[in-house]
Amino acid sequence: MPGVKGFISFEGIEGAGxxxxxxxxxxxxxxxxxxxxxxxxxxxxxxxQQIRALxxxxxxxxxxxxxxxxxxxxxxxHAREVIYPALLKNTVVITDxxxxxxxxxxxYARGLDLSIIDALNExxxxxxxxxxxxxxxxxxxxxLRRNRHARKEDRFELETIDFHNRVRQGFLQxxxxxPERVKVIDASRNADEVSKHIIKVLExxxx
Ligand code: TMP
Numbered sequence: 477m478p479g480v481k482g483f484i485s486f487e488g489i490e491g492a493g494x495x496x497x498x499x500x501x502x503x504x505x506x507x508x509x510x511x512x513x514x515x516x517x518x519x520x521x522x523x524x525q526q527i528r529a530l531x532x533x534x535x536x537x538x539x540x541x542x543x544x545x546x547x548x549x550x551x552x553x554h555a556r557e558v559i560y561p562a563l564l565k566n567t568v569v570i571t572d573x574x575x576x577x578x579x580x581x582x583x584y585a586r587g588l589d590l591s592i593i594d595a596l597n598e599x600x601x602x603x604x605x606x607x608x609x610x611x612x613x614x615x616x617x618x619x620l621r622r623n624r625h626a627r628k629e630d631r632f633e634l635e636t637i638d639f640h641n642r643v644r645q646g647f648l649q650x651x652x653x654x655p656e657r658v659k660v661i662d663a664s665r666n667a668d669e670v671s672k673h674i675i676k677v678l679e680x681x682x683x
Contacts, residue, residue, distance in 0.1 A: 481607045481682060482510075482568040483559070487576045488612035489644050490633055491619030492663045493670060494572045497612065500671040501678070502570055513562055516572040518550040521557045532630035544582045544592070551575070552600045559604065574606060576650050576658070581632070584646025585639050605657075608681050610674055611647050612663035616640040 484501070486494040495516070502512045518528040527550040530536060531543065538546075551574075562569050575597055583590045616637055623633060651658035659677050663670055 483606045485571045485574040485606040485609045489619045491622035492612035492614045496667050498570045498572045504675055510568050512568040514570045520554040523553045524550040534631050540586045547578055548596050548600050555601050580643045580646035585642040609658045611651050611658050611660045613660050614663040
């Protein structure tokens with residue numbers, strides 16, 4: 477299913493506003509005749525929710541390879557239970573995080589070899605790549621501050637600022653390599669302005 481126009485992902489560091497923007501985009505598209513689902517990784521299925529809890533529990537001291545494979549276990553289930561079937565029915569799928577998060581977090585930030593992630597993508601989600609990815613880009617300290625207001629503190633939020641800066645730079649690197657697919661959106665603005673920008677980019681890409 478290469479280049480399926482209805483598969484859209486949101487990416488970015490913690491606190492960048494991905495879930496808000498996924499929701500706003502779905503609300504824009506539905507009255508315009510599209511069937512849309514919003515979903516999330518890790519999670520998106522019952523099994524995915526249980527894997528998510530394991531991944532984010534601050535008390536779990538996890539080997540990086542265990543972490544990587546749990547993300548792919550969640551993704552395998554999510555793709556087969558939710559994403560592939562929805563795309564086959566021409567439903568627009570908006571996912572809050574997908575494989576670029578693995579490249580940024582487990583690859584660029586944790587230091588796992590990017591070729592392992594590429595190989596897992598081939599095995600777990602063959603031919604499944606977002607048509608368009610919105611990279612909500614934000615200063616790392618601002619993102620973490622926003623999340624603390626929301627009282628979020630999971631295993632990743634407890635990582636160092638350095639770790640989160642590597643994640644941010646990793647995302648920007650992915651965008652530099654695939655500028656047609658991965659659009660950088662300045663997420664420091666208010667939610668309305670960010671949403672308008674996203675809609676404009678999507679409308680231009682779908683034309
Ligand atoms: P969320 O809080 O944005 O829902 O994401 C949960 C955490 O999981 C977030 O810190 C990013 C991290 N993550 C990875 O490290 N690798 C991945 O492949 C995905 C999907 C998320």
